[in-house]
Every structure is written in C-alpha cells, then in structure tokens.
Amino acid sequence: MPVIALLAAAGLTLTPALAQSGDGARIAMQICSGCHGVGGRSESPMFPKLNAQTPEYIEAQLKGFREHARGENTARDYMWGMAALLDAAAVKSLADYFSHQPATRGATGDAALTTKGQEIFERGLPDKGVPACATCHGAEAQGAGTFPRLAGQHKEYLLHQIEVFKNGTRGNAPVMSAVAHTLNDEQAKAVAVYLQSK
Ligand code: HEC
Ligand code: HEC
Known part of the structure; x- marks a missing residue:
C-alpha cells in the first residue's frame, strides 16, 4: 500500500493547511512521529533518527527529497511525496524543532x-x-x-x-x-x- 494511503488509514493526513502552517512541532507530532518517533527518536531501524540532527542538514535533505536528488527506493517511497507538500517556512520550523530534541544513543554492539x-x-x-x-x-x-x-x-x-x-x-x-x-x-x-x- 502506498505510504500516503497507509497514513490516511491511520487517520494521518498531511493536508496543505497543516503542511504550510509553519508549525514544525505540530507537523512533527501529527505526521513525522508516525515513522521517525516522538521528537525524532525513532525506535525502528527502518526510519532514521532526526533528534539532535543539524538544522542545515535537515533542510538540505528535505530539499533533496523534493527535487528527487536522493533517488534510493526508500527515499522515493517514503519522503518524496511528504517533502513536496512542505513549504519553506514549514521546512525551517521542522529543522529547528528536530535539531533541539535531545540526542539519544543506540545499543552497543560487538x-x-x-x-x-x-x-x-x-x-x-x-x-x-x-x-x-x-x-x-x-x-x-x-x-x-x-x-x-x-x-x-x-x-x-x-x-x-x-x-x-x-x-x-x-x-x-x-x-x-x-x-x-x-x-x-x-x-x-x-x-x-x-x-x-x-
Ligand atoms: C511513512 C514514514 C515516514 C514519515 C511519515 C516521514 N518520514 Fe522522513 N523518512 C522516512 C524514511 C524511510 C527515511 C529514509 C529514506 C532513505 O532511506 O533515504 C526518511 C528520511 C528522512 C530524512 C533524512 C534523514 C537523514 O538522516 O538523512 C529527513 C530529514 C526526514 N525523513 C524528515 C521527515 C519529516 C520532517 C517528516 C514529517 C513532515 C517525515 N520525515 C515523515 C520515512 C518517513
Ligand atoms: C569530506 C567530508 C566527508 C567525509 C570525510 C565523510 N563524510 Fe559522510 N557525509 C558527508 C556529507 C557532506 C554528507 C551529506 C550528504 C548529503 O548532503 O546528502 C555525508 C553523509 C553521510 C552519511 C548519511 C547520513 C544520513 O543521515 O543519511 C553517512 C552514513 C556517512 N556520511 C558516513 C560516513 C563515514 C562512515 C565516513 C568515514 C569512513 C564519512 N562519512 C566520511 C561528508 C563526509
């Protein structure tokens, strides 16, 4: 099932009004957290953590998804459509929000x-x-x-x-x-x- 349909089934839809509200914290909670976790602290290895990521990098990647500069399947399937709906103010606000979330370590290995x-x-x-x-x-x-x-x-x-x-x-x-x-x-x-x- 396409991602947008999955989100809609879960009652989550990134409407233009929400996407362009410029309210990063709200967009993050209502939409992004479904995959990236609350505050970007993703617990699933399928979805990258966004907490404490640099704001410049988050902005650059959202732009990259919108312009299809990241062509891997996972980017195309999950992020191209999402990024297309976000206007510049929303992108800035989201980058600011995630960059201020505290960092978290993952599990130690061998x-x-x-x-x-x-x-x-x-x-x-x-x-x-x-x-x-x-x-x-x-x-x-x-x-x-x-x-x-x-x-x-x-x-x-x-x-x-x-x-x-x-x-x-x-x-x-x-x-x-x-x-x-x-x-x-x-x-x-x-x-x-x-x-x-x-
Ligand atoms: C349906 C699941 C899903 C939702 C919802 C989602 N993402 Fe993603 N996101 C992904 C996946 C999967 C990747 C990894 C893509 C790849 O492998 O290139 C990703 C990657 C990213 C990256 C790049 C991270 C990095 O380290 O390079 C950013 C930034 C990002 N998402 C921001 C957002 C924002 C902001 C929202 C909310 C508006 C959001 N995402 C909503 C699934 C999702
Ligand atoms: C000369 C600078 C430079 C060096 C050295 C470098 N990187 Fe990077 N790396 C980058 C840049 C720039 C990006 C972001 C690319 C983009 O904008 O998509 C990146 C992105 C990454 C990413 C993707 C992160 C994400 O969230 O999607 C990984 C993983 C990574 N680097 C691992 C490494 C590792 C491991 C090494 C050492 C073996 C390394 N890098 C050395 C510049 C560098």
Whole structure:
C-alpha cells in the first residue's frame, strides 16, 4: 500500500493547511512521529533518527527529497511525496524543532567491531586515502552544518546509506560516494556499529 494511503488509514493526513502552517512541532507530532518517533527518536531501524540532527542538514535533505536528488527506493517511497507538500517556512520550523530534541544513543554492539569502527572514524584508512570521518562529521560524530550528525543513528540505516552512496542511487553527494566506495563490508559494518553506540 502506498505510504500516503497507509497514513490516511491511520487517520494521518498531511493536508496543505497543516503542511504550510509553519508549525514544525505540530507537523512533527501529527505526521513525522508516525515513522521517525516522538521528537525524532525513532525506535525502528527502518526510519532514521532526526533528534539532535543539524538544522542545515535537515533542510538540505528535505530539499533533496523534493527535487528527487536522493533517488534510493526508500527515499522515493517514503519522503518524496511528504517533502513536496512542505513549504519553506514549514521546512525551517521542522529543522529547528528536530535539531533541539535531545540526542539519544543506540545499543552497543560487538566490542572488537566497535574498536575497529572507532579507529576508522577517527583516523580514516590512510593506505586507501580515506580521510577520517571525524574531519567532516565532527570529533563526536555530532555533525556540523550540512555534514550530518551520525552519532546514535541506527546501524541498519547507516549501512543502507553507505550502500546507496556506493551504488549511486543517492548520487547527490560525490564526496560520500567516493568514501563509501573505499569501505569494504566489514569496515562499513564496524563503523556503523561504533556510530550507533555513540
Ligand atoms: C511513512 C514514514 C515516514 C514519515 C511519515 C516521514 N518520514 Fe522522513 N523518512 C522516512 C524514511 C524511510 C527515511 C529514509 C529514506 C532513505 O532511506 O533515504 C526518511 C528520511 C528522512 C530524512 C533524512 C534523514 C537523514 O538522516 O538523512 C529527513 C530529514 C526526514 N525523513 C524528515 C521527515 C519529516 C520532517 C517528516 C514529517 C513532515 C517525515 N520525515 C515523515 C520515512 C518517513
Ligand atoms: C569530506 C567530508 C566527508 C567525509 C570525510 C565523510 N563524510 Fe559522510 N557525509 C558527508 C556529507 C557532506 C554528507 C551529506 C550528504 C548529503 O548532503 O546528502 C555525508 C553523509 C553521510 C552519511 C548519511 C547520513 C544520513 O543521515 O543519511 C553517512 C552514513 C556517512 N556520511 C558516513 C560516513 C563515514 C562512515 C565516513 C568515514 C569512513 C564519512 N562519512 C566520511 C561528508 C563526509
């Protein structure tokens, strides 16, 4: 069933009046929380956490969905239609709302993988010319401007994004596609396990 129909069945509809009310907190509670959780604290690995994400990144992604710059199936199926309804004031208000929600850590994973992931995050892979993830995503993976926060994010979501950067369906970020190409499966998994627990 298409997402919009699913939402409608649950009594949730993003009407133009609501989408363009400029009331981010209300839109977040009535619509976004159905997937991203209350305050963006998603508990399902299918849906990324939005709490404590940087406002600049949230705005850029909503614009990217609207312009179909993120072409992965999950973006197309869930976010293209949603983003198309939000006007600039609503986007700004939503970005402001989610960026002020407190951060949450995810579950910790295998200790050896976590250590390996931390090393990749902090030092990169010098022999393959991969810069440290921390140089862009921040020492604590907290994000900065349009470099997203990664700390606390679901590992399944992170791995899926690394995959779609690699296969080019999320093709709007050449830097991340280049980084993703250099990570093998084991390295991608290690860094995702580390980040989820941050
Ligand atoms: C029906 C479920 C659903 C609803 C409702 C929903 N989203 Fe999403 N959202 C998703 C999925 C799934 C993704 C991941 C898409 C992908 O893999 O590219 C996503 C991704 C995002 C992202 C990108 C996050 C990142 O880390 O890159 C933002 C920002 C976002 N949504 C904002 C919103 C806002 C704001 C609302 C409410 C107006 C909303 N979403 C409502 C399912 C939903
Ligand atoms: C040169 C800067 C840079 C480096 C180094 C970098 N990234 Fe990124 N990363 C970005 C940018 C910019 C984005 C957002 C792309 C966009 O706007 O869609 C991003 C997005 C991501 C995302 C998607 C997050 C989300 O919420 O959808 C993941 C996952 C990610 N990076 C992981 C990594 C990992 C792991 C490393 C290190 C191996 C790394 N990045 C190194 C710049 C960088």
